[in-house]
Amino acid sequence: MAAEKKTILVVDDEPDVRTFLSTLFEDNGYATVMAQDGNEGLSRVKEKAPDLVTLDITMPNKSGVRFYREMKESAEWKKVPIVIVTGVSGDFRTFISTRKKVPPPEGYLSKPIDKTEILNLVKKLA
Amino acid sequence: MDLPYRRYFEEIPCYVTVQDRDFRVVDANRRFREDFGDPKGRFCYQVYKNRPERCEICPVDQTFEDGQCHRNEEQVLTLDGRQISVMVYTSPIHDETGAITSVLEISADITEVKTLQRHLKESQRRFRLLFEEVPCFISIQDPELRIVDTNRSFKENFGGFPGSKCYEIYKHRDEECVNCAVRQTFKDGKIHHSEEVVTSIQGEQLNTLVFSAPIHDANGEIQYVMEMSTNITPIRELQSQLESIGLLISSVSHNIKGLLTGLDGGMYLVNTGLQKNNQQRIGQGWEMVQRNIERIRGTVMNILYYAKKREPSWEAVAAPALVEEVCGLIEPKARENGVALVRDIDGGAGEFEADAKAMRALLINLVENSVDACRVDTKKPSHAVTVRLKGLPDQMVFEIADDGIGMDRRTREKAFTLFFSSKGSEGTGLGLFIANGIAQAHHGRIGIESELDKGTRFVVTIPRSRKVPDQGGKPEP
Numbered sequence: 001m002a003a004e005k006k007t008i009l010v011v012d013d014e015p016d017v018r019t020f021l022s023t024l025f026e027d028n029g030y031a032t033v034m035a036q037d038g039n040e041g042l043s044r045v046k047e048k049a050p051d052l053v054t055l056d057i058t059m060p061n062k063s064g065v066r067f068y069r070e071m072k073e074s075a076e077w078k079k080v081p082i083v084i085v086t087g088v089s090g091d092f093r094t095f096i097s098t099r100k101k102v103p104p105p106e107g108y109l110s111k112p113i114d115k116t117e118i119l120n121l122v123k124k125l126a
Numbered sequence: 127m128d129l130p131y132r133r134y135f136e137e138i139p140c141y142v143t144v145q146d147r148d149f150r151v152v153d154a155n156r157r158f159r160e161d162f163g164d165p166k167g168r169f170c171y172q173v174y175k176n177r178p179e180r181c182e183i184c185p186v187d188q189t190f191e192d193g194q195c196h197r198n199e200e201q202v203l204t205l206d207g208r209q210i211s212v213m214v215y216t217s218p219i220h221d222e223t224g225a226i227t228s229v230l231e232i233s234a235d236i237t238e239v240k241t242l243q244r245h246l247k248e249s250q251r252r253f254r255l256l257f258e259e260v261p262c263f264i265s266i267q268d269p270e271l272r273i274v275d276t277n278r279s280f281k282e283n284f285g286g287f288p289g290s291k292c293y294e295i296y297k298h299r300d301e302e303c304v305n306c307a308v309r310q311t312f313k314d315g316k317i318h319h320s321e322e323v324v325t326s327i328q329g330e331q332l333n334t335l336v337f338s339a340p341i342h343d344a345n346g347e348i349q350y351v352m353e354m355s356t357n358i359t360p361i362r363e364l365q366s367q368l369e370s371i372g373l374l375i376s377s378v379s380h381n382i383k384g385l386l387t388g389l390d391g392g393m394y395l396v397n398t399g400l401q402k403n404n405q406q407r408i409g410q411g412w413e414m415v416q417r418n419i420e421r422i423r424g425t426v427m428n429i430l431y432y433a434k435k436r437e438p439s440w441e442a443v444a445a446p447a448l449v450e451e452v453c454g455l456i457e458p459k460a461r462e463n464g465v466a467l468v469r470d471i472d473g474g475a476g477e478f479e480a481d482a483k484a485m486r487a488l489l490i491n492l493v494e495n496s497v498d499a500c501r502v503d504t505k506k507p508s509h510a511v512t513v514r515l516k517g518l519p520d521q522m523v524f525e526i527a528d529d530g531i532g533m534d535r536r537t538r539e540k541a542f543t544l545f546f547s548s549k550g551s552e553g554t555g556l557g558l559f560i561a562n563g564i565a566q567a568h569h570g571r572i573g574i575e576s577e578l579d580k581g582t583r584f585v586v587t588i589p590r591s592r593k594v595p596d597q598g599g600k601p602e603p
Contacts, residue, residue, distance in 0.1 A: 013502065014387070014388065016387070016391050016392065016414045016417065016418065017384070017387050017388065017391060019391055019395070019410070019414065020387065020388070020390065020391025020392075020394060020395070020414075021391075023391075023394065023395055023398070023407075024394060027398060036502070036504070037502075040504070058380075087380045087381075087387075111383040111384060111386065111387045112383055112386040112387045112390050113387055113390060115390075
């Protein structure tokens with residue numbers, strides 16, 4: 001029997017990006033779960049911890065940032081690799097610099113997304 | 127007269143005469159004779175002024191009348207035709223009984239003083255002219271910061287000042303500014319400068335660069351401080367425009383990155399759908415491509431409206447048709463997001479004068495905003511956006527109401543601010559700013575009513591006919 005598929009949680013407020021990433025991952029042998037903001041993302045994680053998360057941090061109400069902090073501060077989930085996917089390059093630096101106690105993300109990609117790059121990163125981390 | 131006194135009389139460096147009651151010169155000193163000749167019993171007014179009758183105001187006459195000394199300024203004419211200014215002093219001469227027998231008149235030549243005075247007045251006039259016409263706002267202030275003098279430019283922009291304090295006139299408030307440049311100059315006698323925002327009598331806010339310089343009195347004490355303010359509003363406006371352009375580029379490139387990702391996603395779905403011969407996937411991908419191209423179009427239109435503040439190209443626009451058209455354009459997006467688009471259009475609303483393209487952009491921005499507010503709201507099972515049109519006698523009222531996420535006070539207050547977006551990576555912060563700009567160009571306005579978690583209502587009011595700018599009462603050609 002084949003090993004169980006690894007699950008990737010895609011957190012993005014933009015439906016087209018969710019569709020794009022989930023289709024891409026599923027085509028490459030992963031199972032996907034989707035969330036449209038950080039709060040929904042946390043509910044999905046509580047249901048079943050994923051093997052990796054792709055996270056947009058520029059979502060309404062800063063819920064992406066909150067999601068990241070809660071994940072990294074939790075003993076249970078801090079090992080889950082998180083790949084930040086964002087449209088603003090400057091965002092990432094301020095995001096990290098204002099949160100010294102929180103470890104940096106395992107991966108970082110800027111939009112528009114390079115398919116090969118994200119697949120390689122996911123393969124390495126998940 | 128005794129000899130030594132006679133000599134003194136002769137040598138006095140003024141014109142000295144003694145006159146009788148008829149103003150006849152009975153005696154005169156050497157200096158007088160040199161410049162006016164021997165009086166030989168002629169009348170004062172003949173000798174001094176070459177006139178046939180006595181002067182109207184005569185200090186000699188006054189001294190005869192009241193026995194007091196008098197003084198007056200006169201212009202006299204010498205033998206060789208020189209006009210000279212003299213200061214005349216008169217004093218009575220009494221006999222043993224105390225009666226006034228004659229009057230002593232001493233006239234000092236003050237021509238040089240008068241010339242200096244004239245030059246001084248002329249240079250004062252020139253400096254005043256310079257002070258008045260300098261293209262800055264100048265005020266002279268006393269140690270209480272009371273304005274004691276101002277130039278023309280100041281008066282035109284800030285009005286009268288009698289005794290008012292600087293901050294009352296410039297800032298319309300009753301407290302001194304922190305770090306007042308004038309105050310600092312009073313303290314240390316040095317020139318200080320600061321940048322201030324002041325309000326003119328026309329209610330216009332002006333950015334000014336202020337310099338303060340001391341004005342000393344004869345003892346070297348600082349009596350007043352001169353405050354000179356230059357209007358730098360155009361420079362500041364340019365600066366803020368440049369900053370805005372920088373923000374626009376960063377905001378738009380952020381938005382475009384998101385849209386490109388959507389396009390990439392659509393292309394991926396179409397390509398892999400074709401490979402797998404999966405019609406459903408091709409259809410889904412193609413929809414993504416179309417949607418994102420539509421959004422890029424919207425962004426580009428907004429940039430164009432932002433980049434070029436243009437005068438509306440006025441035409442008669444049928445309001446019901448315009449609203450129908452906008453609803454038709456947004457309907458697919460609304461349906462896709464499970465939002466019902468409800469039309470409540472007053473079919474008899476008629477026409478209004480507007481720029482059709484601009485009004486369409488305004489309504490699209492608002493209706494899309496409402497659909498987005500519903501789309502991101504996960505708290506309600508279903509959503510609706512209602513687009514309402516009412517034709518009033520003198521204005522058109524467009525109302526766009528949704529039951530989406532709503533806005534808190536901060537978001538509501540900043541909704542029309544450039545680059546303010548509550549939509550994360552999706553918004554450029556241009557849409558509502560531009561919608562508001564278009565409403566203003568049409569002499570209309572947009573009102574917002576909103577409550578967090580309940581929904582938002584935009585009310586756009588546009589006059590039926592444009593206000594024609596005042597032609598200043600010029601007659602028709």
